[in-house]
Amino acid sequence: MNPLNFLESGEYEIEFKWINKNDRGGIDNEKKIITINLLLLLTETFIHEFLHYQDNTPDEEKILLKQKKLLNRMSKNDIQAIGKKLTDLLFTQK
Secondary structure, three states: OOHHHHHHHOOOEEEEOOOOOOOOEEEEOOOOEEEEOHHHHHHHHHHHHHHHHHHOOOOHHHHHHHHHHHHHHOOHHHHHHHHHHHHHHHHHOO
């Protein structure tokens, strides 16, 4: 079974909620739930692209290192606030 078929099968419930600032997702095989930490994923992506903007460099290794350092220094509340702003933008986009 490929990932799309698995998703379409409905065998597992998919939920989008905050886990913590280190886990992008999780799976509970007993409850058949896959959790996706959408706020963290969106924030990580935004921070990555923001650092490309800020540093004006395409150097991925440098950006990945800075991204990790910056995210480690950010509080849970900061990460969630950025993620919530990004989801607001996602759902109001034309």
